[in-house]
Amino acid sequence: MLTPSELWTWQYCPSKDRLLLNLDNDTQFVTELTGAVLNEKVSSKAFSIAEAETFWRLHDVLQTVVLDENERFDCCLHALANRFRQLTAHKSWYFVTQRMQDIGAYQLVHLQGKDNLLAVVVASDLECIECLLLASGESLAGKTLTRRTIIRVLRNRAQLVEQDINLAQSA
Structure with a gap:
């Protein structure tokens, strides 16, 4: 499994109309967040220590209910991307x-x-x-x-x- 790194960067991609997390030169995590729901369209924002700490807290919590490591990784990154989403009305x-x-x-x-x-x-x-x-x-x-x-x-x-x-x- 990949682990959080200071080399990871958030980026909005206009051609894909998605927020991406660049994990390395060859790998991108594509979120479900489109430009219409983002509170900012970041060009390049480094993954922070606080995000890494949040990643591990979420990973630990999900370990008891999401058994597949890749699925847990996916859920953690989708949760972290939430900070770029505009606030919505409650449902x-x-x-x-x-x-x-x-x-x-x-x-x-x-x-x-x-x-x-x-x-x-x-x-x-x-x-x-x-x-x-x-x-x-x-x-x-x-x-x-x-x-x-x-x-x-x-x-x-x-x-x-x-x-x-x-x-x-x-x-």
Whole structure:
């Protein structure tokens, strides 16, 4: 598996209309983020130490639920790309109201629509959390949500997945 490096760079590619992460001279990770949803179209932004630390935190959390190493790597990079995405309105009506819990970044949650969707929290603020879906499923509104979609919901729409994660790595 590739490991985070200060040589990695974020870049928006107009011809592909995607945000890319250049991993080396021959390899690019292509995100699902188009120019229309980016808060900035970066020409070249180095991968930071903070991003490497976040990568390993996400990797450790996902290790218990995403068994395939390549899939875990993919999910981590999609979650990291979220910082370049414009803030969107929450889609809380897609999911059942749950009891309010203190939910923070890098925690696993369930979102209950017509399907019970497993997700990892990639960002949080006072009212909402942003979750990377780890599986596809259907919302209460009948909308099909695909794996790796990032969705913003009110905090009371998520239920924590109880587990003990104690695998921290340093970048």
